[in-house]
Amino acid sequence: MPTKRGCASKFTPAARHWRQRYSFGGKDKMLSLGVYPAVPLLLARERRDQARALVAQGIDPSAERKAAKDADALTFEAVAREWLARRDLAPATANKHRWLLERHVLPVLGAKPISSITAADVLAMLQALEGRGLLETAGRARSQVSGVFRHAVATLRASGDPTIALRGAIKSPKVRHFAAVTDPRKLGDLLRALWGYQGGFVVASALKLAPLVFTRPGELRHAEWAEIDLDAATWCIPAHKMEMRAAHIVPLSTQAVAILRELYALTGCGRYVFPSPRSTQRPMSENAVTVALRALGYDGDTMTGHGFRSTASTLLHEQGYPSDVIERQLAHKESNAVKEAYNRAQHLPERVKMMQAWADYLDDLRKGADVVPIKRGA
Incomplete structure (x- = not known):
């Protein structure tokens, strides 16, 4: 790769890392482009060119990457998985909660920034479940979403729980008791x-x-x-x-x-x-x-x-x-x-x-x- 000052790249054999040197705001900086061989030469060059383009636009590539990582950490999925991991649940119960989350909730809300999710977003998901006759699943999903938002509020990543406004918005399932012989x-x-x-x-x-x-x-x-x-x-x-x-x-x-x-x-x-x-x-x-x-x-x-x-x-x-x-x-x-x-x-x-x-x-x-x-x- 070229080694021009201010926009140089090098391959370090011992560490096997691709790195990009650049100058921004009068300071010399280093940006990691990946690890060889997972990141081959052509991909490393592509990432180098993207970093150069950001510098030319007055954008610090390192700061841009950090902002993207922070945004990923604030998605509903990231907060939901953190919430689930911190709950003190029996293994079988944890697996059931994880299945419900991954099957019905994350495909709809997972990629959204948690601060952007509204009551209307949650309601659309619940109504879709209700329309399929999954009333009990919808109720558990609402409860899970509420738990995730309460955790987000407690960790200063959301300002409120949108599910509060949805109480009574969908049909309640009929109470089912476990069948038992009592005679x-x-x-x-x-x-x-x-x-x-x-x-x-x-x-x-x-x-x-x-x-x-x-x-x-x-x-x-x-x-x-x-x-x-x-x-x-x-x-x-x-x-x-x-x-x-x-x-x-x-x-x-x-x-x-x-x-x-x-x-x-x-x-x-x-x-x-x-x-x-x-x-x-x-x-x-x-x-x-x-x-x-x-x-x-x-x-x-x-x-x-x-x-x-x-x-x-x-x-x-x-x-x-x-x-x-x-x-x-x-x-x-x-x-x-x-x-x-x-x-x-x-x-x-x-x-x-x-x-x-x-x-x-x-x-x-x-x-x-x-x-x-x-x-x-x-």
Whole structure:
């Protein structure tokens, strides 16, 4: 390349960088043109010519590049990814949020400077989702966009949240509850079907354990042997796996311990209690229990993996157990911030008795007993 003073270029063999020397405002400066061989000679010369043209127009190429980088950092996508990375979410939840963002939000708003996005821009995106019948997706997308803007306001990159003006602008989806069996006689039929499952032993064990512990499906399938003390009959789920980000203790009934001891002989040498059949380094698929329920003849309108929680909640409330004890075992969010900080073992003695009584009750139903009350622990 030419080496004329004020507009020289050179190739540094050791660093393998293309650099452009130039003078601007009476000062000597250096501009990087890229790294060889990713940037070949012809492209380096093209970038050199572009830098020369900017200097001739009285524009500092370095300042122009910095301004472009700053503008990129202020796009909705850049702020959104930063917002998502800073959120304290369980891995599965983070993946769902990322999928929604990348599938529905970023293709529309991602390239726009966040300060230029108006309520009309967001509304157009939401109405497009509404027009496709994706009302629930539209609601989650509005919530995500609002979260990104609140983060942008807090970091001085936006002056307000345009989604505030859009509350009620699109239809609300009908509230959907997870299908669950709550009639004791039908629950007995379900339990017999679960115990008669002829599929893989790992999935069969998960089906038997799910009604006994009634955790969220993701918490069950991500269970690790290191979290379970079979001698103490406890399963301690760490905070990062919980939806509410608080550690949770699951007392294990004698029936649950028996199922886990049998399973330990098969999967106890690995990390996960319910490993994937393809790799012991991953838990079983999030669809494994659902597929098994469908194979047993239970469709999505009758029973779901999440439905075991509704089953337990409904019947335990009907049997007169204190709501605080049931809600704590369900690991629902504590409204009192002080109580939340200490709720890991809250009501634990009562919960231990309740979980054993619940397991005994399920055993009675599975064995064909008529509707029976749950036997309270002493």
